[in-house]
Amino acid sequence: MDTISVAEARKSEAVGRVVQLRGWVRTRRDSKGGFSFIELNDGSCQGNVQIVAPGELPNYDAVVKHLLTGASVSITGEVKASPAKGQATEVHATAITQLGDAPAETYPLQKKGHTFEFLRTIAHLRPRTNTFGALARLRHRVSKTIHDFFDEQGFYYIHTPIITASDCEGAGALFRVTTLDLDKLPLTPAKSVDYDQDFFGKPAFLTVSGQLQVESFACSLGKVYTFGPTFRAENSNTPRHLAEFWMVEPEMAFFDLTDNMNLAEAFLKRIIRDALDKCPEDMAFFGERIDKTLLPRLHSVLEKPFLRVSYTEAVAILEQSGKTWEYPVGWGRDLQSEHERFLTEQHFQSPVILTDYPRTLKPFYMKVNDDGKTVRAMDVLVPGVGEIIGGSQREERADVLEQRMREQGIDPTAYQWYLDLRRFGTVPHSGFGLGLERILLFLSGMANIRDVIPFPRTPGNAEF
Ligand code: 4AD
Numbered sequence: 001m002d003t004i005s006v007a008e009a010r011k012s013e014a015v016g017r018v019v020q021l022r023g024w025v026r027t028r029r030d031s032k033g034g035f036s037f038i039e040l041n042d043g044s045c046q047g048n049v050q051i052v053a054p055g056e057l058p059n060y061d062a063v064v065k066h067l068l069t070g071a072s073v074s075i076t077g078e079v080k081a082s083p084a085k086g087q088a089t090e091v092h093a094t095a096i097t098q099l100g101d102a103p104a105e106t107y108p109l110q111k112k113g114h115t116f117e118f119l120r121t122i123a124h125l126r127p128r129t130n131t132f133g134a135l136a137r138l139r140h141r142v143s144k145t146i147h148d149f150f151d152e153q154g155f156y157y158i159h160t161p162i163i164t165a166s167d168c169e170g171a172g173a174l175f176r177v178t179t180l181d182l183d184k185l186p187l188t189p190a191k192s193v194d195y196d197q198d199f200f201g202k203p204a205f206l207t208v209s210g211q212l213q214v215e216s217f218a219c220s221l222g223k224v225y226t227f228g229p230t231f232r233a234e235n236s237n238t239p240r241h242l243a244e245f246w247m248v249e250p251e252m253a254f255f256d257l258t259d260n261m262n263l264a265e266a267f268l269k270r271i272i273r274d275a276l277d278k279c280p281e282d283m284a285f286f287g288e289r290i291d292k293t294l295l296p297r298l299h300s301v302l303e304k305p306f307l308r309v310s311y312t313e314a315v316a317i318l319e320q321s322g323k324t325w326e327y328p329v330g331w332g333r334d335l336q337s338e339h340e341r342f343l344t345e346q347h348f349q350s351p352v353i354l355t356d357y358p359r360t361l362k363p364f365y366m367k368v369n370d371d372g373k374t375v376r377a378m379d380v381l382v383p384g385v386g387e388i389i390g391g392s393q394r395e396e397r398a399d400v401l402e403q404r405m406r407e408q409g410i411d412p413t414a415y416q417w418y419l420d421l422r423r424f425g426t427v428p429h430s431g432f433g434l435g436l437e438r439i440l441l442f443l444s445g446m447a448n449i450r451d452v453i454p455f456p457r458t459p460g461n462a463e464f
Contacts (some may be wrong), residue, residue, distance in 0.1 A: 001076065005044035012088040014079040021049065021091060024072045024128060025110060036064055042115075043133050046281040047048050050082065050090040051075055061096050069110055070128070103290075116451050123455055123464050131290070134282035135452055138275060141447075145274040146248050149267055150225050155250060158217045160226040161209030165202055166415065168212050169399050170363045170408050173234040174205035175243075204229035209433060211249050211365070212418050215394065218251035218429050219421050221383075226251040239448040240337065240386065242437060244457040250458050251431035257376045257393040260430035260459060261353050264380055264389050265306045266435070268351070274300050283443075291445025297383060298443070300350075306380070307352040311335075314354050317347055320397065335446030340379075340386040351382045364404040366392040378432065385442045391432020398422035 003020040023042030030036045039228035054066045065457040067073065077093035084090070104110065108122050109129065119126040121129040126132040145158065146222040163177050170390040179199040180186065186194040188211065195203050210226035217224045234241065250263065276283055276298065287295040298403075306438075318329040319337050327336040335354070344352050366375035376393035397421055405412045440452035450456040455464045 006042045006047070006049045006136045006191070007044035008087055009049045009079055010045065010047055010087065013079050013082065014089055016079065016103060017093075018078050019091070021051075021075045025067050025069055025073060025102075025169075027066045027069060028363060036060075036067075036213075038064075038067060038075075038096075039094075040073070041128075041133075043127070046130060046285050047087075047136055049091050050084070050087060050089055051077065051096075053093045053096055055153065057093065057096060059096065064096050067096075067098060068104050068107070070101055070107045071117055072099040072102075073097060074099060084283070086225060091404050092308070100161075116448065119454070120450055123253075130285065132252075132451075134279075134285050135440065135444060135446070136454070137282055137438070138279055138443060139452070139454075141275060142271055142439060144445070145271050146225075146227060148247075149270050152224075152225065154223050155223040156217070156221050157220075158210075158224045159227050159379055160207070160213040160323050161229065162207055162229065163200075164207045164213075164263075165200070166205055166208070166418070168209040168363070168365075169408075170410055171206060171208070172424065173232045175231050175233045177204045178207060184328065191268055200310075208232055209247065209249065211251065211431060211433065212415075214249055214251045214431070215418070216421055216428065218253045218431065218452075219425070219427060222254075223250070223252045237459055238337070239450075240438065242449055242456055242458060245432045245449075245453065246436035248436065249431060249433045251429065253427050253429045255393075255430040256259050256428055257355065257378060259432060260393060260432060261308060261355075261378055262392055263305075263431050264353070264378070264391065264434075265351075268380070268382075268388070269440070271364055271439060272302055272443065275376050277312070286444045286446075291384075293390050294445035301382065304350050307350055308355060309348075309352055310355050311357045311374070316338075316344055317343065321347070332360065335379075337386050340381045341383075344381040344386070345383045349378065349383070354379045354381065359404075362392070363407045364401065365394050367395045368400055368404065376430075380432075383403055384445070385438055388442060389432050389434045392429065393430040393432065396422055396426045396428050400425065 001018055002018055006023055008014055008023055023040045026041050026048050028037040028038050029038055036053040038051040040051050041048045057064055075093050076095040077091040078093050078291055079089050082090040125171055127136055169175055186197045188194045209230055214224055214226040216346045225248060229244055230247045231244050240356055315331050324433055326338055355378045356369060356378040359368060359375045362375050362377045366377050378391050379387050380389035382388050401422055402412045439450050439451045441449060446452050
């Protein structure tokens with residue numbers, strides 16, 4: 001006898017098979033005819049399979065009739081065509097074993113809907129709900145597409161370090177990694193912390209981005225990407241920021257900004273297409289239960305080319321919009337979420353790539369334009385989320401790069417290895433970073449980034 005998943009048991013090809021199924025009871029309903037219906041879910045798909053449990057089972061009165069929502073069970077039975085609407089099959093049980101119970105008084109996930117806020121307090125149990133099961137499967141799918149897409153395009157997957165001494169974004173939003181005793185810090189004669197005595201012999205941090213290291217491989221293997229967790233110690237309590245998030249960062253030698261934008265657009269479209277094609281049940285669930293405008297929005301994004309607009313043009317549009325902003329608008333000021341969302345959701349009603357930002361707003365590694373005022377930056381904005389990708393053409397001139405570091409208060413001596421990439425066989429190159437949780441917000445219609453990562457880390461919260 002085969003053990004199969006609920007996903008397999010729900011397909012009509014399974015009819016006639018005698019199988020074992022294992023999972024968790026979603027609901028149990030006792031019929032007047034002396035038998036019970038159990039809705040069984042094992043996470044293999046969104047839907048449940050209906051188990052028909054006859055009263056003749058030896059443990060029917062003692063066990064089956066007491067199975068509660070959340071109990072774990074092992075079931076043997078025959079898959080039959082279901083006479084009921086909306087399901088191809090049902091399983092007629094010949095044996096049911098309860099593996100673990102879930103007392104109704106204490107098991108928090110009863111049938112009624114729960115708020116996402118409440119579910120965050122039980123993040124270890126929320127994967128058992130329809131929404132979080134769907135999000136986990138979608139997250140898997142997107143991760144797989146990321147690898148498929150780059151593999152098909154001839155990229156190599158590079159594992160960049162989690163612990164680093166470099167601040168890639170130069171924003172100082174770093175988590176320190178140390179083995180020093182914080183209650184008894186060793187001091188130098190000048191009374192500053194003596195990092196010579198620390199584990200790495202110098203200050204070390206959790207990475208904010210694998211870009212600098214992946215550039216080293218782009219400047220030898222051509223097309224590469226890194227994909228892993230990144231960490232930002234910004235005190236941003238917003239529905240779009242996490243302190244720990246996953247980022248995929250492709251980096252390509254010989255790509256200019258236009259090549260970079262073309263790749264970013266093709267990449268996003270492939271992720272959307274794969275989600276729709278390969279997770280149809282979960283995507284239908286999001287479109288039905290989370291956001292009714294989701295599926296039309298995703299389809300429209302697939303159909304249209306992304307607009308490409310300079311930062312300077314975008315600022316002019318914002319200034320002429322006649323709107324009042326919480327944060328002021330003006331050339332040289334950073335764009336806030338309200339501005340980005342106005343541009344993509346109301347003004348253009350389309351994904352839009354903003355380019356050529358003022359050099360003062362962007363990190364040292366971006367290539368300076370001939371105007372001397374702007375850099376070859378690109379931010380991809382999408383409706384419903386705002387910024388989803390940030391990237392640029394990189395500064396490949398060693399002298400300009402070093403000057404940009406100084407201008408931003410970064411000591412070039414700490415980045416000699418990075419400058420070497422420009423000293424020896426330098427090439428034009430470009431890359432970008434896509435936040436995995438931002439694309440999951442976009443694909444699912446979920447409103448809060450804390451709900452699209454299994455265990456969110458945000459200021460004041462590292463539960464579970
Ligand atoms: O624009 P960012 O900071 O770019 C970089 O880190 C570059 N080194 C990427 C590169 O060129 N290789 O971040 C890139 C993306 C953002 O567009 C956003 O999707 C996501 O990472 N992101 C965050 N997601 C969740 N929480 C945060 N705190 C995030 N910060 C950035």
